[in-house]
Structures are given as structure tokens and as C-alpha cells.
Amino acid sequence: MIRLWHVAQSRSFRVLWFLEEISAEYDLVACSFFDRSLRDAAHLARSPAGRVPAIEIDGLPMHESGAILLYLAERLAPQLRIAEGAPARAAFLQGLHYAETLGAHLANLTQHHIVLRDDWMRSPTVMRLEARRLENALRAIGPDWVAGQFSVADIAIGYAVCMAQRFVPLPQTTARYADMVLERPAFQRAMQKDGPAQIYTRDFYAPPEG
Structure with a gap:
């Protein structure tokens, strides 16, 4: 069983995309930066910094997206990593x-x-x-x-x-x-599941002139 705590437009999208790449079965728990849900005790036990992604994989909690990607690739999708000793x-x-x-x-x-x-x-x-x-x-x-x-x-x-x-x-x-x-296609599927925009409400944020 895989469960992913996710906020739209955040780094948890990386893990969502990965799960779609391997057609995994998972529960997606939509969270928000604009309430207290990421600061409650249960979430802090999963993610000490109170951030996303947070994931449980057969009861094992993880909370850093790069580490999660590498771990899941090693365990579930070796075709999505480059093995030790390989030229690349x-x-x-x-x-x-x-x-x-x-x-x-x-x-x-x-x-x-x-x-x-x-x-x-x-x-x-x-x-x-x-x-x-x-x-x-x-x-x-x-x-x-x-x-x-x-x-x-x-x-x-x-x-x-x-x-x-x-x-x-x-x-x-x-x-x-x-x-x-x-x-x-997996990126496109993940975008459909990402959820309503929470962070970026404009397409482009230009730097101020100066």
C-alpha cells in the first residue's frame, strides 16, 4: 500500500508523476498550505518539517522527494534508475x-x-x-x-x-x-490529478525592472 500526501504545484508532484509512470496503485491525500493540516502532530510524525511530499510505503514513512524517488525506483521500477557501476x-x-x-x-x-x-x-x-x-x-x-x-x-x-x-x-x-x-502520458495523467492551483495563479512572474 502506498499513500501520498500532496499539495498541488509542489515538489510532491515529483512523486505523483513517478507513481503514474509505473501505473502504481496508491491513495492520494490532498493537503493545503493554507490551513493547519501540515502542522498537526500526525503529519509532523510523517514529515518533521511539516512539508510535502510525505509518503507511506507499506507502513514505512519517507519525506524527501529525491530520496523517495530513488528508493521507489530501486524497489519498484529499476528501469527508472541507473545501476551502480553503469557508465551513466x-x-x-x-x-x-x-x-x-x-x-x-x-x-x-x-x-x-x-x-x-x-x-x-x-x-x-x-x-x-x-x-x-x-x-x-x-x-x-x-x-x-x-x-x-x-x-x-x-x-x-x-x-x-x-x-x-x-x-x-x-x-x-x-x-x-x-x-x-x-x-x-504519465506526466499528463499526474497533471490531471495535481489539483486546483494553490501556489502559482499566474503563468509568468517577471522580475522587477531595474
Whole structure:
């Protein structure tokens, strides 16, 4: 039995997408950032930081999306990982963790554009700087799958690329990579199950001029 606690447009989408890739049976528990459900004792026992994803796999709790992806691939879908000792193993691991580099820039941009609601709270300098950093970091992505074949590294990176489009124009090779992501039937199914927008209500958040 797999149960996933999920917030629309968040990193838990990575795990949702993976579960659709392998046609898994799972329970999806829709959560919200705008009530106290992620701070109650039961959820904090699953995810000490009070975040998503949180998942239970046959009673085993996990709460970090990169670790969840790798664990589930090892256990349920070895075709979605690159095995130890394989020539593409280094590229696979680097891609899986490079998603967190992109995620750090996305988190800062989301914080400034969306979470900090009043203009006086925001730093236009940080917003412009993070947008440039994100655009530069994206140049390393594409046009092919991270390790030469689709894997959970692409689920991690692909989610970040899709979110990045809300803040910066994609470099040409990254845009081709994004097209491959969007064409995957499992990605499309996961988007249908993602739920109503909770975080990003606009298609694009431009950095302030300056």
C-alpha cells in the first residue's frame, strides 16, 4: 500500500508523476498550505518539517522527494534508475541532485513573488539576481534525458524545469527537454490529478525592472 500526501504545484508532484509512470496503485491525500493540516502532530510524525511530499510505503514513512524517488525506483521500477557501476551512473546521480540546485532558486523566487505578499517585504535585487541564476543554471539541462534514458533524475529535473517557466524564459535546449517532459502520458495523467492551483495563479512572474 502506498499513500501520498500532496499539495498541488509542489515538489510532491515529483512523486505523483513517478507513481503514474509505473501505473502504481496508491491513495492520494490532498493537503493545503493554507490551513493547519501540515502542522498537526500526525503529519509532523510523517514529515518533521511539516512539508510535502510525505509518503507511506507499506507502513514505512519517507519525506524527501529525491530520496523517495530513488528508493521507489530501486524497489519498484529499476528501469527508472541507473545501476551502480553503469557508465551513466554519475550523470544520473548528478541530475538527481542538480534538481535541488534549481529548486533552491525556485524557492527563493516563489518566496519573493508569492509568499511575501507586500511590496515592502520583497527585495527587487534578490528577485532579479535569482532569475538570472536560475536561467544560467537551466543551460545545463537538455536537449536529451539526463542519463541518456528517462529516469527518476528526469522526474526531479523535469518538475523543476516546468516550474522554472513561470519565472524565466527557457534556453533553447532546455525548451526541447521541457517538450519531452510534457509529452509523457504519465506526466499528463499526474497533471490531471495535481489539483486546483494553490501556489502559482499566474503563468509568468517577471522580475522587477531595474
